Amino acid sequence: MSDNIALTKPVPLPDADSRIYWEGANEGKFMFQRCRSCKKAQFYSRSLCSHCQSHDLQWQEAQGLGKVASFSVIHRAPIPAFAGDVPYVLALIDMAEGFRFMCNVIHCDPLSVRIGSSVKVVFEERMGSSQKIPQVELM
Numbered sequence: 001m002s003d004n005i006a007l008t009k010p011v012p013l014p015d016a017d018s019r020i021y022w023e024g025a026n027e028g029k030f031m032f033q034r035c036r037s038c039k040k041a042q043f044y045s046r047s048l049c050s051h052c053q054s055h056d057l058q059w060q061e062a063q064g065l066g067k068v069a070s071f072s073v074i075h076r077a078p079i080p081a082f083a084g085d086v087p088y089v090l091a092l093i094d095m096a097e098g099f100r101f102m103c104n105v106i107h108c109d110p111l112s113v114r115i116g117s118s119v120k121v122v123f124e125e126r127m128g129s130s131q132k133i134p135q136v137e138l139m
């Protein structure tokens with residue numbers, strides 16, 4: 001039985017600051033916050049603006065388009081649940097709306113990913129969970 005637990009990928013636990021993000025993902029929407037005070041986007045979601053500390057934040061839906069800013073190909077699984085995925089790509093994505101998003105580049109040959117590659121957000125379904133996970137794939 002403990003093997004089953006070890007083979008389960010972590011599932012997000014939405015809190016007050018991230019609930020809209022995770023609910024959006026389940027509806028196929030990639031949500032982020034923009035500050036009404038300084039107009040800057042921020043990601044991940046927080047209770048105040050990481051640029052100017054204002055609490056006047058608003059949720060917006062991103063187009064889901066971005067470019068790879070940096071990435072690494074993972075060859076050693078951090079936990080057993082990811083052993084079947086290696087090698088896979090962990091990347092930082094510069095999204096069109098002006099924020100950076102860390103995720104996996106999925107559905108691709110890891111050797112085909114480049115800095116500057118255009119990507120789009122997709123919503124990964126994980127076995128044993130009803131929570132969809134925002135990821136990206138190459139365009």
Ligand SMILES: [Zn+2]
Nearest residue numbers: 035038049052
């Ligand atoms: Zn701000």
